[in-house]
Amino acid sequence: MLKRPSKSEYPNYYVPYVDLVPEADLVQLLEENLQKTIALFEGISEEDSLHRYAKGKWSIKEVLGHIADTERIMSYRLLRVARGDQTPLAGFDENDYVQAAQSNNLSLKTILEDFKAVRKATISLIKNLPENTWANIGNANGTEITTRAIAYIIAGHQMHHCKIVEERYL
Numbered sequence: 001m002l003k004r005p006s007k008s009e010y011p012n013y014y015v016p017y018v019d020l021v022p023e024a025d026l027v028q029l030l031e032e033n034l035q036k037t038i039a040l041f042e043g044i045s046e047e048d049s050l051h052r053y054a055k056g057k058w059s060i061k062e063v064l065g066h067i068a069d070t071e072r073i074m075s076y077r078l079l080r081v082a083r084g085d086q087t088p089l090a091g092f093d094e095n096d097y098v099q100a101a102q103s104n105n106l107s108l109k110t111i112l113e114d115f116k117a118v119r120k121a122t123i124s125l126i127k128n129l130p131e132n133t134w135a136n137i138g139n140a141n142g143t144e145i146t147t148r149a150i151a152y153i154i155a156g157h158q159m160h161h162c163k164i165v166e167e168r169y170l
Contacts, residue, residue, distance in 0.1 A: 004152065009144075009148060010150075010152075010153065017155075017156030018153060020159045020163075021152050026126065027123060029155055030119065030122065030126070033155065037067075040165065044108060048060065060165060061108055065114075066097070067115060069097050074153060074157070075154065082130075082136055082147040089138065134151075
């Protein structure tokens with residue numbers, strides 16, 4: 001079982017995500033949360049998927065698109081750090097990505113299928129990493145981060161946004 005990262009392995013702004021991840025087998029948790037996410041978003045109508053809980057907030061479609069985009073980026077970071085690549089990795093502006101994705105022009109089903117593909121790829125990557133790569137340190141967005149921390153951030157980020165959808169949108 002993958003060991004939980006210490007707070008020294010990632011920037012403070014990721015603490016809320018990592019703290020959401022329970023003590024569990026991370027791969028199993030990612031697989032279970034894939035099923036929970038599918039169930040959550042399949043229960044939302046196409047009409048309701050355009051809902052925003054407040055002015056200036058993302059629609060449900062945009063939230064799901066953001067989850068997929070962020071997981072794709074974080075999985076890429078995880079791969080690079082795990083492989084020992086020391087090239088600094090750039091940050092990204094989530095709002096710019098949401099705007100550019102134009103998720104509201106896609107069906108919710110299409111966005112969900114994209115998330116499923118991304119999550120399955122993430123699980124495959126994590127399952128197949130050599131044990132000695134989990135403590136590798138890389139640089140993303142100007143800060144040091146470990147492979148292990150990125151894996152936990154991926155899990156916690158998805159959990160965070162699904163919780164927001166449940167509490168504020170539905």
